[in-house]
Amino acid sequence: MIPYLTVSDVAKLYSVKEITIRDWVHKGKMPAVKIGGTNNRGGLIRFRQQDIDDFNNTNCTQINNGTIKEA
Numbered sequence: 001m002i003p004y005l006t007v008s009d010v011a012k013l014y015s016v017k018e019i020t021i022r023d024w025v026h027k028g029k030m031p032a033v034k035i036g037g038t039n040n041r042g043g044l045i046r047f048r049q050q051d052i053d054d055f056n057n058t059n060c061t062q063i064n065n066g067t068i069k070e071a
Contacts, residue, residue, distance in 0.1 A: 004033065004046035013052070021045075030055055 010030075011018045022045065024030040031051040037043025 004048060005052065006047075007045050010047050010052065 005013075007018045007021050011021045014021070021030065025032040025045055031047070031054075033046045033048065035044040035046060
């Protein structure tokens, strides 16, 4: 079974609020797995560690105060 990170886990990694992580996911800036819910409403958001590692290595050079500065 693949271990998944929660929104809270990822927020702690980047030292930002959970709403910031949800915003990045909603805007398509951060990859996530959505579990349950209908029509993009409700459900859970989870993250695979490999997706977070890839995000760190390829999509941004710096995250500062909730802003992603893209490479």
